[in-house]
Amino acid sequence: MSSSSVPSSDAARDFLAEAEEIVEELGTQLADLADMAEKGTLEPDLLNAIFRGAHSLKGLAGMFGFGMIAEVAHHAENLLDWLRMGKVSLTTEVLELLFASAELLTSLLRACVDGTLDQHQAAATAHAAAISAYLNPTAPTVEIPLLEQLGLSESLMGALTEYEEHRLKENCSKGRHIYVVHASFELATFDQGLSQVTDILKSHGEVISTLPSVGENMETHIDFDLLAGSDRNEQEFAALLKDLDVSIQVAGSAGAVSQSEPAPVSAPAVPEVEAAAIFPDKAGIPVKLPVLEGATASPDEPLTAKSMSRTVRVDIGKLDELMNIVGELVLAHSSISSIANRMRAEGFSRMAIDLGKAAKGLERRLTDLQKGVMDIRMIPVGQLYEKMSRIVRKVSREQGKKIELKMYGAETELDKLIVEDIADPLMHIIRNAIDHGIESPERRLAAGKDERGTVRLSSFQKGNHVVIEVEDDGGGIDIEKIKQKALSKGVVQDIGGMTDREALDLIFMPGFSTADTITDISGRGVGMDVVRNNIAAVSGMVDIETRLGQGSRFTIVLPITLAIIKALIIFCAGRTYAVPITSVVESLILEPADIKTVEGKEVINLRDQTLPLLRLERLFKIDRIGSNPGDQYVVIVGSAEKRLGLVVDDLLGQQDIVIKPLGTAFKALRGISGAADLGDQRTILVLDAGGIIGETMRSGGA
């Protein structure tokens, strides 16, 4: 189940995994940046983090021999560097360039996997040119405050990067006070103590640099000098840190630091801070502030070798393997259970009961294990939301439409593989909603709607499924127009008596498009047929509801995971099969009298709908031994919007199965997605509802 197109070398895989992570993060951070820009607040830390992302990507790509990616990252990095250094300002155009960079990098990474990197050379060149146009030296920058006047120690100044120097200047020119906070922490837990201090400093200003230094107890402790800028005067500043064991020094004459002001009455416990310039001779007298219990690490705590990073990156293939083993264990358990049952039936009652109990205990643990492995694969769909909000931003900008994207249920969890596979179809549905659904602001106003259109993206879990809905309040789908289009394109020959639902289904036909001009916003014109196929590939279904003038709703129903699935075990003509429960709509007892024949095809009428029937033995060309199968059942399966009734002899119940591929020799086989082991050493075929329906439609029915 692991993807096969990833380059074989481990190094390249490492690179791709990390690069993907960086680019994804970049997208999220850019969205945050855009929000901030809208509000007029700009967080230098965020900008610097974005810069660092581009910078790391450039370095990585260069090292791993992906020159084009390094080049694109380099240009993005340049633009970001100018931004963070205050040489260009964050205009809408610059933001768009940054978004475009992130998108280009995403497609380049994808191209690495597909081996189609060469095709993007033109895009990369255009990107470079677009950015270079922005990086023209502008008017000389504002007068730079003389950092020497701050009287900071050489060791502190010497370790400042170019960017940190810039931030120091910025803080000075904003008239902020510059402080050096000195703190000493136990080696084992310094990061906790340090973050306590930085959190306070950041909420009242900015931490410009964190310099580890050497203190009195250098064997057991590590000291830090934190260079910070803040609007607070020294008394206020000291009050902020009064609970921590730190000393504060005020840097020279950066602004109007009044040294004679009395300590504020509100903080009587704080001794007056003696301000002093921090010359290398450390003439300043640091004031030891009162220590609060628990503020520093307990000295008893042992040194720890634990890594600070709490995450592990795992190839999903390894999880698949693990899941397979869990699946095997589940099967082994079922055979133990059935042995226990047989023993009980044959009269070994005492041992049978003990064995049964042991098997129950095993089952509970197995369930935990299975859930544990599943949980690792699960990621919140919120990760998709971030991508989607970027796309909405981009498309609405391009189309001059005003759109509000409302997102719900970002915490809903879904298998990582499904999340990845669903990203493209979801993107196309959302693009369609903006492109064809939401009207222009003028038309919306004329129709008495808010000029700002709304796209609602919501996800929730429903039993063993996750439902993702995309709803817009646009113009809805004109069913008459669809019918006419289908007729003129020759997709159908006759539209007489076609129901609305059937007409809507036409949208999913290959080569169908209702837009008068095909807008190729995605860079590749992908039709809804591809969207449906992609969703069906992860055993999902998609449905449309629409109301003319009021909007449309696309509902995607997905299984939570593909690793272990629940299946309905069916029996037909002497053979056993599994049907993934996600494809089963319902099942019912077949009354032979209900079967009607339309154009030689068997159908039944179900709640005023005609449901075509398929006899499995005919599909697989199996001779039935004995003529009368007795009572039969209809298992109604669905793929996308299509429904089909499978006629089977018996329903054997539900079971968790692990689908195993049949191998390339059977690849051409339609209607079977793989094989699965039942607990009793039997291997059965797993039916692929989408394939069977497709096959049936193609061959003109059962």
Added chain:
Amino acid sequence: MKSFTILIVDDSAAMRSLLVSTLETLGNLAIVQAPNGFEALRMLPREQVDLVLTDINMPDINGLELLSFIRNNPIYKDVPVVVISTEGSRKDIEKGLSLGANEYLVKPFQPEQLLEIVKRFL
């Protein structure tokens, strides 16, 4: 005899494993890795580090700050430090050298360049 210990400090896992696999060709080396400056500070007293390879651009504390700490600390001040950085941060590299970096390597570099530099300190 204690084997020569190299500390690699880089926030990129892919970069660290690339460095490790390159260095492993030299044989008999102990290689320890830190994903950030904090972890490096913690490893220094624990591992008897003979050589530090550090990236510059890292969150929290950067390579220059780490370097400054090493040079100002009587215990580690003689440990050789190689600063690795991406082209474009030349000013920072100059700063690194003035802070007492023994060598600098600009990304992208060839494995041989790294090996040649490291061999000098073995």
